Amino acid sequence: MVTNDAPGLLQTMEWGLVPHRSADGKNSGKLINARAEGIAEKPSFREPVQRRRCLVPADSFYEWRTEPGGRKAPYRIFSKNGDLLLLAGIWDEWQHGNERKCTFSIITTAANRDVATLHNRMPVILATAEMQQAWLAPLPLNEVAPLLHPAPDGMLALYRVSEKLNRPGFDEPSLHTEAPEQPALF
Numbered sequence: 001m002v003t004n005d006a007p008g009l010l011q012t013m014e015w016g017l018v019p020h021r022s023a024d025g026k027n028s029g030k031l032i033n034a035r036a037e038g039i040a041e042k043p044s045f046r047e048p049v050q051r052r053r054c055l056v057p058a059d060s061f062y063e064w065r066t067e068p069g070g071r072k073a074p075y076r077i078f079s080k081n082g083d084l085l086l087l088a089g090i091w092d093e094w095q096h097g098n099e100r101k102c103t104f105s106i107i108t109t110a111a112n113r114d115v116a117t118l119h120n121r122m123p124v125i126l127a128t129a130e131m132q133q134a135w136l137a138p139l140p141l142n143e144v145a146p147l148l149h150p151a152p153d154g155m156l157a158l159y160r161v162s163e164k165l166n167r168p169g170f171d172e173p174s175l176h177t178e179a180p181e182q183p184a185l186f
Contacts, residue, residue, distance in 0.1 A: 001104060002055040003091055004136040010057075017105040018094045019044045025094045025101050034090060034105040036124060036148035040141055045105070048090035053135050053144075055126065056087040056106055060176070062165060063119040063158075074165040075118055076176060077158045086132055088124035088148060112150035114158065125151040 001011045017031040034045045060078035067073050079085055091104040107124045115122040124147070126132045131147050159178040164170050 004053045007136050013102045013104045018103045020092050020094050031105050033108045036107050036109045048092045052091045054089040054091045056089040058085045065118045074161050075158045076161045080157045086126050109150050113153040114156040124148050
């Protein structure tokens with residue numbers, strides 16, 4: 001993670017925002033994503049989007065296509081040119097006594113044409129150095145909110161991956177291996 005308060009450092013944080021005002025500091029997993037639309041109105045996101053913005057480096061992300069019969073088929077989505085993706089995020093710090101926890105959420109927006117065949121949402125990708133610098137700058141939200149839009153069409157590529165991705169806890173390099181498309185009867 002690259003945060004606005006230490007833009008020259010790569011930091012480790014836990015995915016799933018825990019607001020600083022949380023009573024117990026537990027990560028319920030429900031705040032992994034923050035919708036760009038209305039982000040300033042959500043109590044958990046209001047302060048972080050104003051003061052605690054970050055870049056989330058990723059080589060790719062996954063989305064699932066719902067197949068006939070309700071089966072979920074996972075796809076890996078990545079930059080066509082092989083560049084690292086820098087996703088817009090917000091972070092917060094929860095502290096109680098000596099316990100400290102830094103957490104983040106990824107900001108999402110409507111899907112571009114590349115992703116829309118799979119899902120109606122996607123992470124906000126800050127594709128240029130100027131966009132990344134502006135996101136981390138101490139600018140008011142109304143000046144950086146225009147950055148929270150879909151990536152340009154044609155920027156991303158995707159392919160199907162193994163349904164092992166659907167198993168919680170399965171984490172192997174093979175999840176980046178392209179899997180054959182399953183033929184559809186209807």
